Amino acid sequence: MKLSRTTAIAAFFATAHALTLQGPRTSIVRSRNGRMCSRVNVGLRSTVLEAPEVEAAPVKPRGPTRFDALKARYKGPMPSVSDSDLDFSYGDFEDAVANTEYSFERNAIVKGSCIEYGNGGCIVDIGAKASAFLPEQEAALIQPQGSDIADLVDLNTELEFQIISEEDENGQLLVSRRRIQYRAAWDTVLALQSEDAILEAEVIGVNRGGAICLVEGLRAFLPGSHLAGQLPTDDLVGQKLKLKFLEVNQENNKLVVSNRKAVVEQQMADLSRGDLVSGIVKALKPYGAFIEVGGMSGLLHISQISYDRIEDLEKVLQPGMQVKCMIIDHDKVNGRIALSTKTLEPEPGDMLKDPDMVFEMAESTAEKYHEKMEAERKAREEAARDIVLGLGDSLDGLDDDSDGSSDPLADVSDSLDSLLS
DSSP: OHHHHHHHHHHHHHHHHHHHHHOOEEEEEEOTTSOEEEEEEOOOOOOOOOOOOOOOOOOOOOOOOHHHHHHHHOOSSOOOOOOTTSSSOHHHHHHHHHHOOOOOOTTOEEEEEEEEEETTEEEEEOSSSSOEEEEGGGSOSOOOTTOOHHHHOOBTOEEEEEEOSOOOTTSOOBEESHHHHHHHHHHHHHHHHHHTOOEEEEEEEEOSSEEEEEETTEEEEEEGGGOSSOOOSGGGTTOEEEEEEEEEETTTTEEEEEHHHHHHHHHHHHOOTTOEEEEEEEEEETTEEEEEETTEEEEEEGGGTOSSOOSOGGGTOOTTOEEEEEEEEEETTTTEEEEESGGGOSSTTHHHHOHHHHHHTHHHHHHHHHHHHHHHHHHHHHHHHHHHHTTOGGGGGGTTOOOGGGOTTTTTHHHHHHHHO
């Protein structure tokens, strides 16, 4: 019994090995329902999977470690440093830093210096954690045409800057020089206005209403009606004119100036009654002619042209004609003067007969006229004195007094002259 079991096991393994070598077999069998079908007998097969060969990855070289980097930077033991030879100690430095105020808020004024040009502006060191940037349009209030950033600010020169922005993502600030100069210009303009001063400014443009002038870097409007003897044309650009302020309004950024007012004030300071002046006839009116004298407009009334009656003014004077006149009155406040040519006539009616001869002899005729006026003045003074002396016997001895300082009427003569004139 034992032998037969062993023989059966051996036969089983032999059959299994044979099936493995032969592979699967297919046979035709009849199923229970009578149909024919195929059956596959699969034998046991022992297989061994061999792993595919994989190439080994190249080994990367190992980089320096942190210790290697520290070792490369090591310069040996640090020498001992003594501050005994210095004018300050580390404690003094700490106190100075603690007492220094750093304000980098917007609109704050800080000091700094430009260290590099580029990118449409300039890099500025203001002592912040990052350098500030000065755009070219903020470099100066007055920027001549064709100038660049190098012409407006110098490198390594300490200047004042105004912070005009908050820090960006890199901690950089925008600064301006123009806004500081803008406030300083308005301060100067307000001071000049309070002094009622005459200033000089350049015309930078013209328009239909007048001209644009540059006053301390600020744009000022000069109305055409306040130009003395000129028109607002392109020829006016580049000229420097004397100006006075008409309106100054910092809140509205409004600045209005006058050239005529400045010229009239200067001319009036040097003019007086009886002066001989030259002018040009600008316009004719039924009541007289307007004469331009040194930028001022003077009226030559028709009654002051000649001692003879004038029927047609256009036969005597023409616009654009050069004339000589004598000042007979002036209004320095409003800049008005009254003129006369009949005082220059050698004989009454000469202005109607030969005006050129009158103008040629104007100097000598004016001198004779002044002598005549002086003689008449003295005659009036003498007449007034005689009237006063005849008022009473108590004044009989005044004529014999040789000391002019003791004459009680010495100060009265001028007043009487003004009353009788």
